[in-house]
Amino acid sequence: MIFPSSYSIRSKWWPPTPETPSTCLSLRESQLLGNENKDEDENVYEFIIWSCVGENFCCFKAKTKLETFCRNRYNLSGICRRKLCPLANSQYATVLEHRGKCLLYMKTIERIHTPNKMWEKIVLPDKYSDALKMIDEKLQYFPKMTINKAKQRLTRIRQYLMRMRRMKLTVQPKLVRVNKKVERRERKRENRALEVAKIEKSINNELVDRLKSGLYDGFYNFDQEEFEQMLDKIGAKYEEEEEEKEKEKTGGSTFVIDEEAENEMEAWGKSPKIWDMEDLVDDNYDKKMKKLKKRKKGKPKFEIEFEQEVNQQQQREKN
Amino acid sequence: MTTQQLRPIVSVFPIKGKVKTIKQVPLPSVFSAPIRPDVVRFVHTNMAKNNRQAHAVSTTAGEQTSATSWGTGRAVARIPRVKGSGTGRSGQAAFGNMCRGGRMYAPKKVWRKWHRKINTNQKRYAVCSAIAATAVTPLVMSRGHRVNKLPELPLVVSDQLQSLTKTRQAVKFLKFIGAYRDVEKVIRTKKTRVGQGKYRNRRHVLRKGPMVVYARNLGIKKAFRNIPGVETASVYTLNLLKLAPGSQMGRFIIWTESAFKLLEDIYGSWEKPSKFKSGFYLPRPVMVNTDVERIIKSDQVQTVLRNRRPRSRKYGKKIQRADPYEDMSVMLKLNPYYKTKLQKQKELEEKNKEERKEIVDKSRKEYEDWLYFSEEEEEEEEEGSDEDREIEVLSDEN
Numbered sequence: 001m002i003f004p005s006s007y008s009i010r011s012k013w014w015p016p017t018p019e020t021p022s023t024c025l026s027l028r029e030s031q032l033l034g035n036e037n038k039d040e041d042e043n044v045y046e047f048i049i050w051s052c053v054g055e056n057f058c059c060f061k062a063k064t065k066l067e068t069f070c071r072n073r074y075n076l077s078g079i080c081r082r083k084l085c086p087l088a089n090s091q092y093a094t095v096l097e098h099r100g101k102c103l104l105y106m107k108t109i110e111r112i113h114t115p116n117k118m119w120e121k122i123v124l125p126d127k128y129s130d131a132l133k134m135i136d137e138k139l140q141y142f143p144k145m146t147i148n149k150a151k152q153r154l155t156r157i158r159q160y161l162m163r164m165r166r167m168k169l170t171v172q173p174k175l176v177r178v179n180k181k182v183e184r185r186e187r188k189r190e191n192r193a194l195e196v197a198k199i200e201k202s203i204n205n206e207l208v209d210r211l212k213s214g215l216y217d218g219f220y221n222f223d224q225e226e227f228e229q230m231l232d233k234i235g236a237k238y239e240e241e242e243e244e245k246e247k248e249k250t251g252g253s254t255f256v257i258d259e260e261a262e263n264e265m266e267a268w269g270k271s272p273k274i275w276d277m278e279d280l281v282d283d284n285y286d287k288k289m290k291k292l293k294k295r296k297k298g299k300p301k302f303e304i305e306f307e308q309e310v311n312q313q314q315q316r317e318k319n
Numbered sequence: 320m321t322t323q324q325l326r327p328i329v330s331v332f333p334i335k336g337k338v339k340t341i342k343q344v345p346l347p348s349v350f351s352a353p354i355r356p357d358v359v360r361f362v363h364t365n366m367a368k369n370n371r372q373a374h375a376v377s378t379t380a381g382e383q384t385s386a387t388s389w390g391t392g393r394a395v396a397r398i399p400r401v402k403g404s405g406t407g408r409s410g411q412a413a414f415g416n417m418c419r420g421g422r423m424y425a426p427k428k429v430w431r432k433w434h435r436k437i438n439t440n441q442k443r444y445a446v447c448s449a450i451a452a453t454a455v456t457p458l459v460m461s462r463g464h465r466v467n468k469l470p471e472l473p474l475v476v477s478d479q480l481q482s483l484t485k486t487r488q489a490v491k492f493l494k495f496i497g498a499y500r501d502v503e504k505v506i507r508t509k510k511t512r513v514g515q516g517k518y519r520n521r522r523h524v525l526r527k528g529p530m531v532v533y534a535r536n537l538g539i540k541k542a543f544r545n546i547p548g549v550e551t552a553s554v555y556t557l558n559l560l561k562l563a564p565g566s567q568m569g570r571f572i573i574w575t576e577s578a579f580k581l582l583e584d585i586y587g588s589w590e591k592p593s594k595f596k597s598g599f600y601l602p603r604p605v606m607v608n609t610d611v612e613r614i615i616k617s618d619q620v621q622t623v624l625r626n627r628r629p630r631s632r633k634y635g636k637k638i639q640r641a642d643p644y645e646d647m648s649v650m651l652k653l654n655p656y657y658k659t660k661l662q663k664q665k666e667l668e669e670k671n672k673e674e675r676k677e678i679v680d681k682s683r684k685e686y687e688d689w690l691y692f693s694e695e696e697e698e699e700e701e702e703g704s705d706e707d708r709e710i711e712v713l714s715d716e717n
Contacts, residue, residue: 051356052461053457056356114470115472116468116470
């Protein structure tokens with residue numbers, strides 16, 4: 001006499017077909033139960049496992065206040081329940097995703113004792129309708145709940161895969177942590193560094209140095225009134241000088257200084273002391289700049305000429 | 320006999336080379352013993368008490384005072400108080416478990432019953448159950464062992480394993496057979512103990528890894544000694560505390576071939592008694608077929624039962640009925656005339672609408688007429704007053 005136990009299932013012939021009637025039940029009863037294809041011993045096996053696992057400790061069980069979850073990879077819906085437990089069901093199927101491909105995993109009682117080969121993996125076709133058909137085909141003799149759950153799971157997986165693909169096309173903002181401590185520290189350090197740098201002071205010093213070196217010979221920003229006053233003063237001086245020169249040149253024919261001649265004189269270096277901005281742009285300027293290791297400055301945009309003085313001079317000479 | 324003929328077969332694997340069956344061995348009867356988590360729990364909880372050491376609180380703790388109660392009339396609680404004066408301790412309460420510095424409630428005594436006797440048969444029952452459970456893959460998985468990559472459960476390996484001497488060889492074997500994942504789990508989850516045990520020479524906590532059961536120790540014990548989580552045991556002395564740690568059945572066990580075969584002799588079967596445990600036969604299940612639901616619903620039982628009595632509505636289940644006003648099909652089932660009724664209603668409405676429209680139009684027209692008429696009246700009045708007319712009349716006369 002065989003005493004039924006966990007192991008005696010191994011000895012029975014498998015797989016069952018719908019034609020083979022179960023010994024204990026009438027066909028209608030078994031259909032109602034949904035256990036048409038299950039043998040006695042299989043039920044016992046499942047019962048034993050569920051009494052050990054479902055009610056007592058199971059390493060995959062995750063209990064919360066409202067719900068008990070199953071962390072087993074092969075669970076169809078992630079909830080710890082008798083009909084959904086991949087351990088307590090001798091016949092089980094799931095849909096899992098691997099690298100974008102949906103796979104149908106099937107487990108039957110014959111393979112339970114070879115954990116290596118327990119799960120039969122079938123790649124589901126890419127087309128949704130074909131995949132559903134395949135599930136129907138492969139899980140023909142599985143309980144209806146399994147088929148429905150497998151299809152639902154497939155749908156969910158496909159949905160999230162679509163979402164993933166769509167997301168990859170967009171640029172996702174990268175969320176970076178704001179470390180309060182670090183931020184606070186860095187801000188303080190920045191402020192301190194600013195203070196210590198004393199930018200204004202250093203700029204000031206630099207400018208003064210340049211002034212002292214003579215870079216800005218004549219580069220002064222004066223009030224216009226003041227500037228003209230200065231010009232007047234300087235103009236008077238110039239007239240005096242010119243008179244003296246004339247006195248020296250006695251008995252000679254007086255020559256009218258043309259503009260061209262003036263220019264030539266300037267070119268020769270005998271430039272009259274005119275407050276001409278152009279003069280200030282001399283070669284020495286560049287050298288001075290290089291000394292100070294600063295950038296070259298371009299020519300100033302405006303020039304001031306003492307045309308009045310020249311005219312006066314010309315007039316006098318004419319006279 | 321029939322049992323032996325029908326007993327399934329288990330493959331034996333080598334310790335190196337390729338993971339292929341070298342041999343096939345019949346499954347010992349122990350693995351068909353009934354799996355009884357209740358028995359295992361009972362035996363385990365009691366067995367676990369047997370390695371305890373006596374401990375107690377000092378007999379004089381909290382009693383080393385000559386405190387007496389002050390009695391009533393002093394506006395203080397009647398608890399014994401310490402005699403004397405000149406110190407903070409004087410007048411303080413003593414002796415009670417509620418007092419500071421008092422003795423505890425029911426001070427622990429050394430003569431507490433630390434160990435438990437368990438019936439030998441019960442112990443053996445539990446061990447048989449536990450061994451049977453080690454062959455059930457779901458139970459081993461639920462205990463937390465990583466057994467996905469194993470070629471077979473129960474895992475039987477050639478006797479060469481017993482002569483391994485080096486730990487390196489042992490680790491190599493575990494990796495070869497697919498059992499190293501469990502060891503890795505143990506290494507990964509090594510932690511410092513929570514609580515005071517950490518400075519009482521119990522610093523680290525480890526998970527349980529695979530257990531290697533051998534028949535003869537030719538070096539295997541030392542080879543596996545230093546691998547974290549791995550335990551070795553002789554077949555002759557299998558300990559329930561190791562087979563079902565925490566009274567949770569389904570330890571991952573690696574058997575050597577000779578150890579596996581010996582199980583038949585050590586635990587016997589239902590027909591043959593054990594060779595090592597005198598008079599011991601394998602435990603029989605209380606019920607042969609435990610599928611009660613199925614038995615009740617079977618033809619053999621149902622034919623003998625009397626007919627079901629009509630259920631009383633009072634205490635019956637509430638039947639969820641579909642709302643006919645929500646679902647037309649349900650309504651039509653109950654009242655087929657409803658459809659025509661609706662149609663008739665519609666027709667009536669439409670007819671009424673037309674009539675109503677006529678009435679409304681008529682009344683509107685009347686209203687409008689009244690409006691216009693009143694305006695004309697007003698205009699006529701504005702044109703001229705009676706006085707003017709009179710004047711004109713007068714003028715004409717003149």
